[in-house]
Amino acid sequence: MLFGRKQKNPITIADKGVVEWKYATCGYCSTGCSIEVGLDEDGEAVASRGLADADVNRGKLCVKGIFEHELFRKTAGRGDKPLMRDSYKDEFKEVTWKEALDVTADKIKSIQAEHGRDSFAIISTGQIMTEEFYTLGKLARGVIGTNNYDGNTTLCMSSSVSGYKRSFGSDGPPGCYDDFDHTECLLAFGSNLPEQHPIIYWRLTEALEKRKFPVIVVDPRVTMFAQKADLHLPVAPGTDLVLLNALAHVILDEGLADDDYIHASTVGYDEFSALVKEYDPESASKICGIDADMIRKVARLYAKAGSAMTIWTMGINQSTHGSDGVCAINNLNLITGNIGKPGGSSLSITGQCNAMGTREWSSCSGLPGYRALENEKDRSEIAEFWGIDVDYFPEKRGMFMTDILPAIESGDIRGLWLIATNPMTSMANTDLMRKLLAKLDFMVVQDAYADVETNQYSHVFLPSAVWAEKEGCFTNTERRVNLIRNVVKPHGDSKTDLEIFNQMASRFERGAKMVFPENAEGVFDELKQLSKGRMLDYSGMTYDKIEESRGLQWPCNEDSAPEGSQRLYTDGVFQFPDGKAKLLALPFVDDNERPNKEYPFWLNSGRVVEHFHTRTRTGKVGNANKFSPTPFMEMNPQAAEKLGIEHGSYVKVSSIRGDATVMVQCTERIAPDAVFIPFHFHECVNRIALGLLDPHSRQPAYKQCAVKIEVIADQVAAAKENVEARAF
């Protein structure tokens, strides 16, 4: 053909000149994709690609992973040198690492000496490597000795942890992605896989291409997942527990339960069945907004399926009864015998890349390897292993992150060490957060990014390495431990979190006496030793074997599971001393701030696919950020028309706590009495959110509160305000 010219011209196509690919696991969400970073001749990270033979992602990556190598190149806002100042009102000065660490250690000691050991709190993250979590735990529990030590995972997965513990006797998601290939019915609660976990969604669509099975999505918003589902249940905000109890009601009432399983593997049936008896579909439908016939239909579909599974994310977790919601899902799967079998599972879809790692090894809520402070045997095992006095451990866990921060106000907390977390953007009620952080005697922020908003109130900033500037492991949603090889060296003068923790430990008398392995693999050996023979068994893993297998699912040991284990509780034996799971009676208590005359809209928040958490990373990667470079609020067009609000204009959203300026996107995907704002943006949704705490998990209910919407007459000023709130 050669239409257009007589002679062929040579073709030029971008060539990034990759000469070497290095293995890593994606550092954004907890799907746990195996990813390779391509280095060019100069050792610059220039490309990313999925590993074709990795079971998790099978060569695929989402928008964030596709550009993950840019983290090493888009270094705007990265921390380069340690910074210090006397007051948060002063300018930072660059200091040496020695100075920064010496001052921090001295401050910790003096605060603890004056106000008690627990007056210095540590809040970590779900973002750093498992080896680093373990080391931080050793430092926090064994050296510094504060009981007010928690992770930001309290904001995302705490309810799942709590729910798993209450139902099964231990944390640990029992299922895996392979369950999609076996299940005959999938129920998704408050989970928008296509945006939050696109690779898991792809695994699901692949399974559906091979074999059709019903997909039921419960979500107040018509998410992309809701649209693609066979059944969408637009549940009233905050009433999922009512729906779950009603589903159980129908299953028990119609004799669809797996009585053998209930008998063999559970306790608590009597109280449970008495409670769900109260939740007949008719009564339930009036609260949860799903009509009685639909409740019956879903219950029958679920119970009659040969195997059925439930997945959930923040729609369940971030609620005033998140832990109960998780237990209710577990109830549903226990009464239908859907735990530990292919296609039958209660699978929480985790948020952060290593939220699982911190749950397993950081000692935040207890001691390493799913050990509890409340358990004497666990305390002495760890004390002996670390070579410390067992009395140094408290006998009960201290405060959760969401209790630590408010405790600043009362003076119970005087000093704070934040590691890779950004409460200024991620905690509800930004104004209160500012007030609290400003009140601290001393705050040290350890983060890869110096422009992380929380740094506005710090006294010391410790620049840390990001993702594959380090080496170590992440555990994903399906308990798969996967490896991150060191791809490039840490940016500027920043250090790995492991090195920072180790150097900090050496500045304490106790720490100097303990063993803190210098490199990640040395730490990993300790994990293997501490986990041998436990449910959370790492003993069959080595770095090379992990890389070779593209991740290994625990339990993994040389004797019975050298290639890891896909599922937990396959024998119907649970982690409670009696080996039985608990069916729990979960009465619904509605304590949400509900829309009222003055504040007539429900406020919901959540993720968008192109951003991760508080945008410190994705906000700088243009090819991701451009899809939502500024915050927006989904609002129903009919509601907007009534208030005279224009599509694309700025409005004022306010609650009794504060207000925010945000651009309106009118869409019928949201109910006329609700609005939705992504949580990623600073000075936006969390200026107004409430975040009541779940009594068990202390996780905030970000997704339910009451707001009002007002037109802004001066659009120019509103636009200016929005631009000023966007440093990135």
Added chain:
Amino acid sequence: MFKYLRPKEQSYAFLQDVDHPEKNRYGKAIETVSVDSELRGQSLNINGDNRVGENPNRYKQHGFYFTADNCISCHACESACSEKNDLEPHQAFRAVGYVEGGRYPEYTRLNISMACNHCDDPVCLKGCPTRAYTKYAEYGAVLQDPEICFGCGYCTWVCPYNAPQLDHSKGHVSKCNMCVDRLEIGLKPACVSACLAGALDFGIMETTPENRDGLDTSIPGFPSTDITHPNIRFQQKNKLPDEMSRTDSMPVKYKKNAKGKFEPHVAEKSVSGQSAEVEWNLNKLSTRENPLVIFTLISQAVVGAFILLFIGPMIGLETLTPVKNTIAWPMFLFGLIGIQTIALVLSTMHLGKPHRFYRAFNNLKYSPVSREVAGIAVFYNFIGAFTLLTGLPQLFFWLPESLLQLFVSITGWGAVVSGLAAIYFMHKIYRIPARPFWDHWQVFTSFYGNVLTLGPLLLVLVFAFIQVLNNESWMQVVPMIAVFVFVGLLMEGIGLYFHKNDLMKSGGEGAAAYFEQTTKFGRTYIARNLGLLSGLALAISMMVIDVDGIAAAVLWSGAAAIVLLTAITGRALFYALVMPTTMPGAFFWRNKKFQEHARETGLAEMPQVGVLPDLH
């Protein structure tokens, strides 16, 4: 080129060898060239690699297959494309937009991922004046070479799918290259391999991928396939609401017709239910195409002025002879050359790469841009020669008088013909099916109308003033010239009248542009129309009213100013209003209103916002 094959590559990444019909639905053979064609067996020479790909289907037309039912707008295809092609955030060869409809909770959003459709009839290739485009025998890929492109952006006007991307920071166009480097080793394009929802596929045309149903050629928001015969097929089986709206700022919505197909309509109310206000928006009249406003108007004025000057004496306008105005006459000619030079410089500076201006003539065979530029160049040379021969005859004392007169005649008539031809091709530039607001004979009446209006006015302003200064009556020129002005304005007015009626009937982007003309630019539009009417009235007055001297000069200068202002406003509206038939955008990405907002507020100063702060 073999680097794209990952170890243990998955089956989804490999092209499938499948049976296909001999011809596509438009009657074109799927086999791009005959079996014995000399074009076979040649290397594509990608990045200097002279190997020949071993893909068994190398000479078959390939294209994308999009399962609209499945797309989730996860951006993986767009990102994989941008990553592979190393694109800056403001650029993208593939984009996902959406239309939505229904009421909560029965709401449906239809996401559409679109790149280049490597059309059977690539209008980009035909339109490009530099011949930067080639349709290859290999895979039927339409590739564009940024190293040839001079950044005029004409391909971005003619493409109905917004496939070619003008990068204002680099000054050239680039576009989807079908990942021919991957195809050569049997791999599907990067976007397809990255798809996370089973939505995007690729293969030999008119074949349906496994597990898919249908070879549709339309989905809501996708322009008519008549324009280019695009090589893309769809599956869209899920039920859609009867009306789908766009989230971007283009006032277009899609309604199901009796046959169940979606057709574009004007969205008279915004998504949030507000009616558009009637406004001036004078600042928004200023666009990136400002140089073209000036270039087209000046060229039309110069052609008109020259023709009248040349033909005037033949029809009794003796004032317009060198004998009558020994100084003014040549000065006027030099003046015309001067302003035409300015216009040419402006139109050249409008290019992304002005130093490549000479490439404008590369595609005389197909491109109206090449033909227009050639026409203007020939005209420019003829009036140059004519001016020298007539304005400075002393230079040609050595020529016999008869020969001189012959040359004067040849160059004069040559300029008349080439000038008129240049305006014809200039008008052809805008007859673009992908830009319905332009694709109307009104462009013809407007451009030639301006030749008749502006040229003569230019003459009046110069020669009538000279006559006033010489204390002569100017009534001998003015009434005659007024006839031209009148006819020109009338042509323009009639064209506009039919333009309006035809647009309103057409629906779609043309009607939407007209809707914006009467709302966003409503007041400006009315002012322009009043200007036209006043111009007509003044032209009639010129023909009949007997005013002379200074008073007349002042009066008619005013009239000329009104006509000129009207012409400028009209032409600026012509560029500001045009709406392409491109795919729907998203709320931020490819939403013109957000892009303008980002530029106005300074958000665009952050490169990661993906909007270039400056388009000029």
